[in-house]
Amino acid sequence: MPALPSFVPYLIHTLFPPWVRRPTEIGAEIMMTAAGAFIVYWLLKNKKLQWLWNEWLTTVDHKKIGIMYLVAAIIMLGRGGLDALMLRTNLAMPTLHFINASEYNEVFTTHGTIMVFFMAMPLIFALFNVVVPLQIGSRDVAFPRLNAISFWLFAFAAALFNLSFVVGGSPNAGWTAYPPLTELAFNHTVGENYYFVSLLMTGIGTTITGINFLVTILRMRAPGMTFMKMPLFTWATLNTSVLILFAFPPLTIALLESLLDRVAGTTFFGLAHGGMPMMYVNLFWLFGHPEVYILVLPAFGVFSEVVSTFSRKKLFGYPSMVLSMTAIMVLAYGTWVHHFFTMGAGPAVNVFFGLSTMLIAIPTGVKVFNWILTMWGGRLTFTTPMLYFLAMIPTFVIGGATGVMLGAVPADYQFHNSYFLVAHFHEVLIGGTVFGLLAGVYYWWPKMFGYKLNDHQGKWSFWLFAGGFWPTFIPQYWLGLEGMTRRMYTYPFGMGWHTLNVISTIGGLIMGAGFLVMVSNVLRSRLHREVDATGDPWDGRTLEWSIPSPAPEYNFAVIPTVDERDWWWEEKQRRQSGEKPAGPRPEDIRAIAIPKNTPVPILLGAAFFVGAFGLVFTWWPIALMGLAGVFGVLIYSWFQYDHYRILSAGEIRETEELLGRLGA
Amino acid sequence: MRTWVRRIPLALGLAAVLAGCGGPKAVVLNPAGPVGRVELNLMDLAGITMAVVILFVLVLFTIAVVRFRDKKGNRAPYTPNVEGHKVLEVLWFIIPALILTIIAVPTVEETYALAQVPAKHPVVVDVTSLDWKWLFEYPGQKVATVNYLVIPAGQPVLFKLTSDAPMNTFWVPQLGGMEYAMPGRVLPLWLESYKPGTYWGHSGQFSGREFEKMFFSVKAVAPAAFQAWAAHLRQTAHPMTVADYHRLLQFTTVGDQSYSSYPAFTFPSVTHGFTLKGGMYLLMHNNPAHD
Numbered sequence: 012m013p014a015l016p017s018f019v020p021y022l023i024h025t026l027f028p029p030w031v032r033r034p035t036e037i038g039a040e041i042m043m044t045a046a047g048a049f050i051v052y053w054l055l056k057n058k059k060l061q062w063l064w065n066e067w068l069t070t071v072d073h074k075k076i077g078i079m080y081l082v083a084a085i086i087m088l089g090r091g092g093l094d095a096l097m098l099r100t101n102l103a104m105p106t107l108h109f110i111n112a113s114e115y116n117e118v119f120t121t122h123g124t125i126m127v128f129f130m131a132m133p134l135i136f137a138l139f140n141v142v143v144p145l146q147i148g149s150r151d152v153a154f155p156r157l158n159a160i161s162f163w164l165f166a167f168a169a170a171l172f173n174l175s176f177v178v179g180g181s182p183n184a185g186w187t188a189y190p191p192l193t194e195l196a197f198n199h200t201v202g203e204n205y206y207f208v209s210l211l212m213t214g215i216g217t218t219i220t221g222i223n224f225l226v227t228i229l230r231m232r233a234p235g236m237t238f239m240k241m242p243l244f245t246w247a248t249l250n251t252s253v254l255i256l257f258a259f260p261p262l263t264i265a266l267l268e269s270l271l272d273r274v275a276g277t278t279f280f281g282l283a284h285g286g287m288p289m290m291y292v293n294l295f296w297l298f299g300h301p302e303v304y305i306l307v308l309p310a311f312g313v314f315s316e317v318v319s320t321f322s323r324k325k326l327f328g329y330p331s332m333v334l335s336m337t338a339i340m341v342l343a344y345g346t347w348v349h350h351f352f353t354m355g356a357g358p359a360v361n362v363f364f365g366l367s368t369m370l371i372a373i374p375t376g377v378k379v380f381n382w383i384l385t386m387w388g389g390r391l392t393f394t395t396p397m398l399y400f401l402a403m404i405p406t407f408v409i410g411g412a413t414g415v416m417l418g419a420v421p422a423d424y425q426f427h428n429s430y431f432l433v434a435h436f437h438e439v440l441i442g443g444t445v446f447g448l449l450a451g452v453y454y455w456w457p458k459m460f461g462y463k464l465n466d467h468q469g470k471w472s473f474w475l476f477a478g479g480f481w482p483t484f485i486p487q488y489w490l491g492l493e494g495m496t497r498r499m500y501t502y503p504f505g506m507g508w509h510t511l512n513v514i515s516t517i518g519g520l521i522m523g524a525g526f527l528v529m530v531s532n533v534l535r536s537r538l539h540r541e542v543d544a545t546g547d548p549w550d551g552r553t554l555e556w557s558i559p560s561p562a563p564e565y566n567f568a569v570i571p572t573v574d575e576r577d578w579w580w581e582e583k584q585r586r587q588s589g590e591k592p593a594g595p596r597p598e599d600i601r602a603i604a605i606p607k608n609t610p611v612p613i614l615l616g617a618a619f620f621v622g623a624f625g626l627v628f629t630w631w632p633i634a635l636m637g638l639a640g641v642f643g644v645l646i647y648s649w650f651q652y653d654h655y656r657i658l659s660a661g662e663i664r665e666t667e668e669l670l671g672r673l674g675a
Numbered sequence: 676m677r678t679w680v681r682r683i684p685l686a687l688g689l690a691a692v693l694a695g696c697g698g699p700k701a702v703v704l705n706p707a708g709p710v711g712r713v714e715l716n717l718m719d720l721a722g723i724t725m726a727v728v729i730l731f732v733l734v735l736f737t738i739a740v741v742r743f744r745d746k747k748g749n750r751a752p753y754t755p756n757v758e759g760h761k762v763l764e765v766l767w768f769i770i771p772a773l774i775l776t777i778i779a780v781p782t783v784e785e786t787y788a789l790a791q792v793p794a795k796h797p798v799v800v801d802v803t804s805l806d807w808k809w810l811f812e813y814p815g816q817k818v819a820t821v822n823y824l825v826i827p828a829g830q831p832v833l834f835k836l837t838s839d840a841p842m843n844t845f846w847v848p849q850l851g852g853m854e855y856a857m858p859g860r861v862l863p864l865w866l867e868s869y870k871p872g873t874y875w876g877h878s879g880q881f882s883g884r885e886f887e888k889m890f891f892s893v894k895a896v897a898p899a900a901f902q903a904w905a906a907h908l909r910q911t912a913h914p915m916t917v918a919d920y921h922r923l924l925q926f927t928t929v930g931d932q933s934y935s936s937y938p939a940f941t942f943p944s945v946t947h948g949f950t951l952k953g954g955m956y957l958l959m960h961n962n963p964a965h966d
Binding site for chain 2: 112113189191287289322355358361370372381387388389390392401409412416421427428491497
């Protein structure tokens with residue numbers, strides 16, 4: 012047998028080093044390959060490739076981009092959740108080596124990174140995309156093609172990050188990736204490269220999304236919709252976009268410099284030539300703390316819509332809701348040091364950031380009181396989105412209160428990096444963000460697809476998920492007080508930690524069951540869908556419920572003049588009292604320019620992916636190929652002049668007629 | 676349904692039994708020194724204040740949910756057009772601010788108080804976190820230990836923390852909160868044990884594969900016994916050579932070790948020395964940390 016060329020064993024060793032050849036990973040590899048092959052087979056067999064390319068892969072329609080974000084986020088929720096269950100299983104008993112230390116370190120790193128960057132962020136963008144243009148009476152976002160570029164950068168970054176699981180090894184220094192642990196001297200595999208490169212990629216997309224929605228909301232609102240008439244979810248999006256705009260640059264710098272330390276021999280944070288690890292920590296949390304509010308403000312927006320709709324009552328204290336949300340946005344930039352009180356900044360700095368941390372609790376408290384008073388004097392119906400709202404209140408209040416405890420500086424010296432902290436941030440991130448986003452998904456699902464998710468199964472899923480949440484995380488507060496620190500892959504006998512850990516693990520499994528019921532609900536509701544012809548299944552209050560579901564591609568045949576806060580609710584009241592509807596009149600309908608589909612975003616994403624992959628393995632020829640690809644796609648796009656196609660007034664009139672929107 | 680309800684007390688009893696055999700008590704809630712005591716007092720204050728707030732919110736919330744359900748014959752008022760209440764909305768801002776000052780004032784006081792070591796010449800321990808072990812050097816006593824500490828009880832001990840490896844935090848929960856041990860810097864932390872006793876410590880900052888093994892023990896003894904212990908070590912243990920130190924730098928876990936002396940360069944010149952001289956290569960070659 013002729014000897015293999017020397018590069019072949021080298022290649023195999025680099026791509027599949029010994030430490031990734033574990034049964035779990037080989038299993039995952041086989042499953043993913045099989046799933047991919049099946050999807051390709053199904054598409055070919057049903058001749059769906061053309062459809063997929065035309066309808067989805069090249070679309071610039073914000074509603075479809077939103078749905079793609081949603082699908083990706085649910086898949087990533089599954090992956091991150093599976094990671095969480097592996098972690099919990101390992102901790103159920105002392106010295107239980109379900110997975111070993113190296114695997115555990117990779118799994119908690121990918122769990123955190125995926126949940127923050129590849130689950131919560133896309134789920135937020137899914138709602139932004141689906142809801143905001145409809146809520147402000149716009150035909151699309153300000154920059155539809157950039158919007159698609161954001162999505163594809165995210166999607167390919169997520170793919171790259173997940174690829175690390177089977178090719179080359181996953182990152183293993185925690186989602187915060189503090190140097191010098193991420194420096195080559197301590198971490199010589201490609202895992203951390205995957206982390207830095209994929210987050211840089213998705214970070215570009217996120218920043219663009221922030222700019223996009225900022226401009227959309229500032230410039231594209233329906234006539235009459237002044238700032239103080241915007242729905243709360245739109246307000247949340249506006250504030251979140253500002254946070255993104257100023258929070259992501261420090262992250263980009265921190266990631267880029269860490270990456271250069273690893274692949275280009277610089278020492279921004281490495282110690283060899285006077286680099287300073289502490290600077291990374293500062294830059295990271297300068298992003299990291301606003302990020303917390305990037306995650307939670309959209310959820311606040313959803314809750315404000317949900318509680319008002321299902322209490323059938325106006326939102327209590329709209330001006331103070333707006334004020335508190337904006338105050339949170341501003342204060343969010345002034346609290347980052349509370350993530351490292353224990354890094355010796357001195358009492359003056361610590362006191363400043365301790366007080367600012369307590370200060371930010373005030374506007375958050377205002378929101379909770381206003382939500383409760385919105386229910387006061389209303390008529391509550393307990394639909395699935397409303398249940399998530401109701402579950403949020405106790406969870407978020409307790410999570411927020413422990414946050415204030417963490418802000419008391421000397422006490423934080425005991426809480427820092429213990430399970431008390433772990434319990435706190437899971438309680439606000441799941442109880443606030445995840446509950447909020449799930450409420451939003453259930454709430455706007457009919458607007459996206461034209462049918463509701465099954466309420467019965469939705470409630471089952473809710474009770475499992477929200478019910479499993481308490482036994483999972485409440486014991487972790489106590490574990491923190493018993494001295495258990497985070498990221499330990501196991502713990503010795505005799506510490507007294509096993510009882511609470513096993514309860515926590517059982518809770519985690521219950522939450523996992525809740526997720527499975529949710530997925531089955533998605534599939535079953537699609538098979539047995541009851542089409543909603545009204546476009547307003549919840550008796551909604553804001554603009555998006557005034558148009559058919561799913562919305563036609565141009566959204567509004569005629570953009571209404573919006574001169575009240577709950578315009579659609581008031582409009583319905585007026586119609587009941589016999590006034591003529593203000594809906595689209597055939598004579599008002601004009602031709603509309605619709606942005607054309609374009610392959611540029613997906614090609615750009617693919618080129619980035621190739622370059623990023625080359626960068627991960629520092630295979631410069633491939634990295635340069637990717638870079639060339641990026642420029643190639645950009646040059647191609649510069650020679651595309653004809654970006655719009657015209658939808659004639661006749662076509663629109665026909666569509667509206669079919670949807671039963673004319674002649675009322 | 677009924678049988679299910681009848682089983683609730685049984686389940687609760689079982690949970691209580693399980694919780695009862697939990698072994699040692701919560702270390703953070705049983706401080707053995709003044710630092711931990713101050714921190715616990717602040718925790719109690721913040722915890723109780725917050726508990727009152729939580730209770731108030733949850734009562735209000737429960738009333739709202741129960742009273743305003745959408746069911747036939749609900750007599751509660753339905754006021755769909757109420758938009759707000761100026762006075763209440765302003766109160767939402769003011770009352771929480773007042774409540775928070777209850778926590779804020781002692782927070783400021785104690786933060787400043789704990790920043791000072793309450794002694795002129797405390798016993799000093801130079802702490803270096805390594806992969807994956809702790810090196811403790813006593814500049815006053817000239818001895819060094821690995822993975823175990825002996826400190827005099829009843830007086831403040833000043834720990835100077837650094838790292839010759841990734842970051843860790845030095846935490847002895849029963850004595851007080853943690854502080855980072857990071858390369859390139861030396862951070863101070865003082866702790867005191869009221870009485871002789873034995874405690875455990877652990878790192879709170881993830882530092883690589885064997886991070887879980889970053890446990891160490893702390894033995895507080897009477898001051899005279901502490902000096903006797905150091906003198907005994909000076910006579911019986913081996914001196915730490917440069918080669919010994921380089922062995923400690925390797926990616927290993929070790930048991931307890933004692934040394935009668937240690938090379939002068941290790942602390943804090945290790946930190947500043949390798950930072951400035953670029954001597955970090957000592958750590959780099961042939962040490963695959965994550966294979």
